[in-house]
Amino acid sequence: MTAEPVVQPLPPERLIRHCDMSALRFATTAELDDIDLMVGQERAGAAIAFGTEVSAPGFNLFVVGATPDSLDEAVTGLLEARAKAAPAPSDWVYLNNFATPHRPIALALPPGRGPAFRDAMRELVQDLKAALPKAFEADDFQSRHAAIEQAFKETQETAFKALQEEANAANVAVIRTPFGFTLAPIKDGEVVRPEQFNELPEEEKAHLREVIQALEKKLEAVLRSVPAWEKERRADLRKLGRETAEVAVGHLIEETRAGFADLPEVLAHLEAVQADLVENVGLFAPQQDGGPGADGDLAGAAPTDRYEVNLLVTQSAGQGAPVVQELHPSLGNLVGRIEHIPRQGALITDFRLIKPGALHRANGGYLLLDARAVLGEPFTWTALKRALRAGEIRIESAVDLLSLTSTISLEPDPIPLAVKVVLLGERMLYYLLAAVDPDFREHFKVLADFDDSLDRVEGSEALYARLVATVGRRKGLLPLEPGAVGRVLERAARLAGDAAKLTLAVEEVGDLLVEAAYWAKRDEALTIRAADVERAIAEQVRRASRIRDRVAESILREIALIDTDGAAVGQVNGLSVMDLGDFMFGRPTRITARVSPGAGKVVDIEREVELGGPLHSKGVLILSGFLSGRFAGDAPVSLLASLVFEQSYGGVDGDSASSAELYALLSALAEVPLRQDLAVTGSVNQHGQVQAIGGANEKIEGFFDICNARGLTGSQGVLVPAANVQHLMLRDDVVEACAAGRFAVYGIATIDEGLALMTGRPVGAADADGSFPEGSVNRLVADRLKAFGRARRAMEGRSEGGGA
Structure with missing residues (x-):
């Protein structure tokens, strides 16, 4: 049998990609120019440029990235640059509606004119407070007022005098009592008492009664005329007050008009103010008996407050469009609110208590919101969509929506809305909203998807060094030496999980720089050195590594069973990753397999007890496909196998094991032991190809730490998918151990490569007839499966014979 090539350990240069220091030609980062934080984000930048320039409704932006917090500064800087070139939006004020005070009037003014209008109205009110009382204290007003009063008095006196003379001629007296007027006969200049009246002759008494009755009718007519005379007096006094007020107010209003002659809406309001002043001049004038009333005052407010201007938002004419970021997007903070003042057991309000929201402040510009924060606030998401759909800002209150209390409230005029809303959020949140909210795509048509990393190609390290310098300067940190920048670059590649990438999570890089600067200052250094960055990384890991240390302790004390030497059948060291907050670490786990004759089922014990997730279950089912494809031939695989993660007491998911x-499983079938000084990670497909997985660095380091604690033997190592080799950015101590031959990392492309390394035996390839070489692992597996098939058929035959 021909010997098969054995996979060799990866050389040290493939375990980490060090920074090319020759490209970093500077003494410290103080020599490097600042760079835009949008570096490497050409796609997202183009999307933002498109979204900010297109004016069609609904083309608001949703900016997504792996870490939304790190997007704020970059997006804000880009929007502010664009906003400077945009025209400043209108100022907005709320004015009292004299006809219907519960419906304040919204008025748009040119940029920067709002404060001038507010101040002019305050000055007008102060002038009125001084001018009107003087006008009513003037001699002309006093003489005309006295004349009206004298005419009223003379009219009354003339009527009563005529009635008195007629009564005296008829020997009848007109007597004023606490209850009004009465008539009584007189004789010899004295009122006739009732007993004297009764002693008079009947004819005289009848005559007196007729005279008194006639006089009573005339008295009643006079008394009925008094209210009319009083009304006429009041009308004359009111007319006098209006004429006096018009004279006093006219020139003051004209002076105010002169500053706003180009604004017809302001002039119309000043006319309304003048009319209201004249109609309610008693608000300023000393109260005169029968003078003009002070009706129509705002509840609980000073009389002059009705003429003030509520300046809602203002913009300087040359500052461009606003860029507003609302960190707490509650309903009131978004669409504005109407405040109330408690007074005599009731909550009252007026137009001066209308407060702007983020939509008001950003109107005509850009509004940045954190999507998660918006969705977390009651009613805010619905109110935002409603404002965008209607194209106007209508102030709403959660109290009113829930009808929790009954208060005096307002219905302010809505304000037209023209704003670009930019939501910042995670990708998953964007996809969820797109899937479950039918209105989402109507309002957020532009996706700006930020890349998580920058390609580590020629020139990119020098570019990233400028990014590091920029972040450090913005945080007010010490400059970095080239060695420190190189260490930051290597850490950036590790955070990206890929030696060929550099993370664009600027916030994480900034946090590292802040901590490195702390250690540099502790040593009274003037610059941040490589050792400072190294210590910052070590301290970050140390603070978060308690769970990792407890897991390692349980293995070293043999509470969790993991072998790092020897060999065993059907047993292998798998590797998994635990992700706890911002800290990830690898941990080895023993995986075992048992086999017996059966119906071709591979039992995943984790799935059977509902501890295995769908991805893990998929990986196990793929094993059945591999066995069938390689060993079934023309007959089904007669196998019952069980697989389990030993001492696993939580959920298991993912196919990396x-x-x-x-x-x-193959070891159990072939009854060939597997090396326990090796650990394995990687997924597999039905053709036996080993596929890439995540967390390769952490998994290698997790097994290394256990081996190192027990003592490195030189034979220990980790098998990783060959596709993951390009991602490796291992710790220096791991690389040093590999360089010294005390540890090894193997890149595995196929199951056969890994099996040869794990067993130390040839795996064997099938010939044209589908047979495997004698003594090979595959031949042992095939023979065992054939034996299982014969055993199963024999068992089925006995069952059929017994049944007959």
Whole structure:
């Protein structure tokens, strides 16, 4: 039998890709120019440019990336650059609606004119407070007011005097009592008492009664005229007040108009203000008896507050469009709110208590929102979609929506909305919204998908060095030496999980720089050195490694059974990854297989007890396909096999252990032991090809740590898929051990390559007749399966014979 080539350990240079320091020609990063944080994001940048420039409705942006938090600064910087060239949007104010105060009027003003209008109205009110009282204290007003009062008094006195003279002529007195007027006969200048009246002759009494009745009718007519005279007096006084107010107010209003002659809406409002001032001049004038009333005041407010201007948002004419990021997108913070003031047991409000939301502040520009935060706030997502669909901002309150209380509220005019909303979120969140919300695609038609990594090609390391320098400067950190930058670059490749990539998760890189700067300052260094970066990485790992250390301890104390030497049949060291927050680590797990004659079923014990996920179950089912394709021939495989992750007490998912499971299964069938000083990771397809998996670095290091703690023998190592070799960025201690021949990493392309390494025996290839060479692993497997088939047929024959 021809000897098969044995896979050789990977050389050290393939276990890590060091930074090319020759490309980093600088003394410190202080010499490097800043770079746009959008480096390597040409696709996302083009999407953002398109989304910000197209004006059709619904073309808002959803920006996605693996770490949305790191997108904020890059996206904000890009939007601010575009916003500077855009025209500034209108200022918006709310004004009192004198006709219907519960419906304040929204008014748009040119950019920057809102504060001037607000200040002009405040100045007008202050001037009115001084001018109107003086006008009512003037001699002309006082004399005309006195004349009206005197005319009213004379009219009353003339009417009563005529009635009094007529009554005196008829010997009747008009007497004023606390309850009004009464008439009584008089004799000799004195009122006739009732007993004296009764002693008079009947004819005289009848005559007096007739006279008194006639006079009572005339008195009643006079008294009925008094309210009309009073009304006329009040009307004259009101007319006088209006005329006086018009004179006093007119020139002040004209002065205010002069500053806004180009704004018809403002002029119309000033006319309404003038009309309301004249109509309600009593708000400013000293109260005169019968003078103009102060009706229509805002509840609980000072009388002059009705003329103020609520400046909602303002923009400087030259500052461009606004870029607003709302970190707490509650309903009120998004669409605005109407505040209330408690007064005498009730909650009252007016137009001055209308507060802007993020949509108001960003109107005419860009609004950045965290998608997860928006979805986490009650009513906010629905309100955002409603505003975008209607093209207007209508202030809504959660209290009103839920009808929790009954308060005096307002219905402000809605404000037209023209804003680009930019949502930041994870990719999965975008896909979920697209799948479950039918309105989502209507409002967010542009996807800006940020790349997670940058290709590590010629020139990219120098470019990334500038990115590191930029992030450090923005955080106010010490400059980095070239060696420190190189170590950051290598860490960036490790974070990307690929030696040919550099992570674009700027936030993680920034955190590393902050911690490295801390250690540099502790040593009173003027720059960040490679040792500082190395220590920062080590400290990050140390803080998060408690669980990893406990897992390793359980293996070293032989609580969790893992062999790192010797050989065993049907037993292999599989490798898995545990992901705890921001920390990942690999842990070895013993996988075992048992076989017997059966109906061709491979039992996944994890699946049977509902601890195995669908991906793991798929991997096990693939093993059946492999066995059938290689060994079934014309007859079904007569096998009953069981596979299990030993001492696994949690869920198992993923197919990265399927190659290890296949090794264990073939070992059990061939009764050939597998090396326990090797660990295996990688998935397998039905043709026996080993496929790439994730977390290769962590898995290798996890098995290395156990072997190193027990003592490296020089034969220990890890089998990884050949496709994963390009991803390797192993720790320095692992690379050094491999370079010294004390540990090994093997790149495996097929199950046969791995099986030869694990068993130390030839695997054997089938000849033209489908037979395998004598003594090969495949021949042993095939012979065992044939024996299982004969045993099964014999058992079935006995069963049929017994049944007959």
